[in-house]
Amino acid sequence: MNYLGNYKINQQLCEFNLNITNEYSKNYLKSCGIGNYESEFANPTELATLSLKYFLEKFPIPEGSIHTAQEISIKEKILKNKELKCSITLSQSKEIKNSLFIKVRSEYSSDENIVGFSEGTLIIPKN
């Protein structure tokens, strides 16, 4: 079975809660070599990184995969230390030669309001 082959387009892959804590943000900024920046709000790339971490725990990406594009958007400011809900769906899946071209979309909500989204595009070797 190919990666995510059990899922249909727009089907939810998983849902989880995530929280950009001060500590997580500090570790993120340090790992990226970003100094002299503090904010009470989560930034777009740390949000997508933490979401990726939870996603990879459930759906490890096969070796040989290539990340080809990424979109991230914050629609409403996201306070750190506040729990968000993240819903992940398979937004596209196409077979091209010996690869799968897939898009995985994460939608972030707080108190039932959508506050942002991210979408990654991956090329995955077919089994």
Next chain:
Amino acid sequence: MELKIKSIKKLISEKMVQDYAEVSGDFNPIHLDEDYAKKTEFKNKIVHGMLLISNITEIMVKNFGNSWSKNGALKIKFRNPLPVNSNLETNLKIKKFDKNKDGTLYTCEVMCNDHDGNILISGIASVLVEE
């Protein structure tokens, strides 16, 4: 109107890649295992794509401050990989700005290059700076 902002130059070290693997949970051996990487088309360990785009956060917060965290948006393509322990240059050009009732919406071209000028990432970042 086009306004080029001073670029950010940085070495992406092995330590950064290891630390980023911890925060992202991405332990793919192409980023971390030299023997594995040698057998791939890249011949070297390569930096996580999502670690590269953190440099866009860095240049955006440097120029737009907290607005990037409040409402930033990004759409990029990964063009080429960066070997671990290589220099990265991140560039930002303001392509346009539109004033509206909420503030000024800046649309920027963002690009990351390696030491030889190869494009690694290109795309658009936008941010609303509130009045």
